[in-house]
Structure formats: C-alpha cells, structure tokens
Amino acid sequence: MSEVTRLPCWSDWKWQQQNSVTTLEELVGAFPGLACSSRLEALRNALDTRRVSLTPYSLGLIQTDAAQRPLEQDPLWAQLIPEFAAPSPFEYDGTTENWELDHEMVTGICQHKYDNRVIVRAANVCHAYCQFCYEALRTLEIRSPKPGLKKSEWQATLDYLEAHPEVEEVILSGGEPLMLSDARLDAMLQSIRAVRPDIVIRLHTRALTFNPFRITQALASTLARHQVTAVGLHVAHPRELTDAFFTAVRALQRAVPLLFANIPFLAGVNNHLQTLRDLCMGLYRGGVTPHYLYQFMPFSPGHSRYAAPASEAISLLRQLKRRISNLAVPEFVIPHVTGKHTLPLELGGPPTRIETDAEGNEAIHFTNWKGQACVFPQ
C-alpha cells in the first residue's frame, strides 16, 4: 500500500474526482518516464481534441516499467489514453452520431430506441474516459455538441414519461450518471417516481472501475429508497476487480435487487481466453452476472486499435461455455445502430435451423461444441 492510498481522503470519491489527472503535464508528473518517451508528442496532439481524465485510483491500477513509463499493453492505460492509430474505413470522424439517431431523441437527453424503455443521458462527463466510447460525441469531445442535463430537458423528459405509459423502464446512463451528486440523483429519482410510480428504474455506471468510492452508504440508500431495480456495471479487464470494486458491489447488492455487468470486447485488452475467464468468473463469484459482451461499434473512436473480429469473440465464448457455468458466460451482442442484436455462438458448420421432414416432424439441427452436426428431435 503506497503512502497516498493510506490517506483518509483516498476513499473519498469527491477527492478522487477533484484530484484527477487531466493534462499532459499531470500525466508526466504521475509517470515521470513519459517525459523522455517517443509517445509524448502524439499524446500532446491527442489531448488537444480528446477528453482524458484519470482518478488517482485508476492511475494506481496502471503498471509501469523500471523507468516509470506506463506499460504499453497495460489494460487501463490502453483504455484510457488516446492514440491515433492507422486510419480505418470504420473510424469515428468526430462529428457523426453513430448511436443516437435523431428520430429516437424524444428530448435532448432522452432516447427512445427500444419499445418499452428509454435511455436518459444524465451526464456528459465521466470519472475517466474510455477512448473507445460509442457515446464519444457526448463524452470524449472537449467541445461536445450534445445537450447536457438542463432543467428544461429534464422536465421535458418527465413529461414524456408521463405521457407514454408504454414506457415501462427508464435507464439512467450517460456519460456517467454517478458524476451527479447524491442530492441531484435523489431529486431526479423522486421526480421520476412522482410521475411514474410504476416504472422500472435501471442505472448504468463505470464508477466501480474508476472511482468505486462513489458507492457510498448514502448513495446506496438513495437507490433503495426510490426502488431502483437494476444496476449495470461496465467493466473490461479482471485487473479492475479490486477489493474496492467488490466493497462497492456489496454496498449495491444490499440496495438493489439486480446487478449485472456489460463488457466491451477490446483488442489488446480482453480478447484473450484466460482474461475473459478471469473477468467473468470474478464477476460471477462476486454475485454480478456477466450479461453482455459487446462487439466494438463501427465509427466509434479507435477502430483500428480496439476492434477485434466477431469470430474471435464467438470462438472465445464457445470455449468459455465448456469451461465455466453458463451463468458466468455473457451473451455476445453487436451494437447495431438499429438496436443491439445477439449473435448465436456458432462457428463453422451450417447454422442452427429447424427442419420439417416428409412426415411433418420438426427437428432442430445444430453444430455442437466439438463441431459435430447434431439433431434434436421434437
């Protein structure tokens, strides 16, 4: 344990936020070996347009070499520090939305993409910035063109919920909704409950990786008081599963009925069997269901750096399915602009299909984990 992690302020989420590293000079201060690194100039250029922010906690997770340079392949460094790699035809252009279609935005912050639920962009900021974010226009752009959480936008969102009883669920997402203060979240949840006492409330967060101290007892009580049903944790690598992460998990488990995890599938971070195994088993052991493994979304930043083939994810998940409980194996989804789509874990061989024979009997034909053709009669 370093001296700084022993300070009482270390586990104060506001202190973590206020002491985040956001400039090149501060990064060099944290990693002195960077000063004589060939990466310095590229980093300076990247920071001109992209938001970068690392809490002292997330800085502490990054491993360094003997010269106090961050290891290039460190999973936290790889996620949080921009790097403009080779151009790709599917690269983000810094201006075009890839996920929030205009006709889905029923208010500036409320997206009605799926039939029975809406996503509310409760904040355009985060504890730290994932350089592959598919909400990049909101989060990574220093001069974000997206509207933020204003009183008028929030009232318009409440009016929409009140007028649309077919909306059965509201998802507070972002950015990072837990960048808001407890008082603000409390007021927002209360106002949702005032217009829609029946609605399911879900919240998505990456705070447990970047600032797990955000999960205070007061926050947990607020979520419980307003009957938040589910919290989705976003996580990418087993090194994020620290003691502090699980302390936060346990606090949430006492307050919220359902905890699950969404995992972005990222080249150089988690496209590896043992890494995915450790991540999924670690979450499952802690009582968090690994729910989705997300394929990289085209036209998000860092395509040539982060996108790994979908066939690789399918192959890894098929192998996982033979090795660990199905409860610990996430569903593989592609975030298509029309909505997420689950891919079957099929590789090679003909796809699963239902066939009817001459007598009218149906049978399911599929390829098993050994690659053998199988028939399941009805």
Ligand code: SF4
């Ligand atoms: S925390 Fe979430 S919203 Fe924020 S940059 Fe990362 S992926 Fe995007």
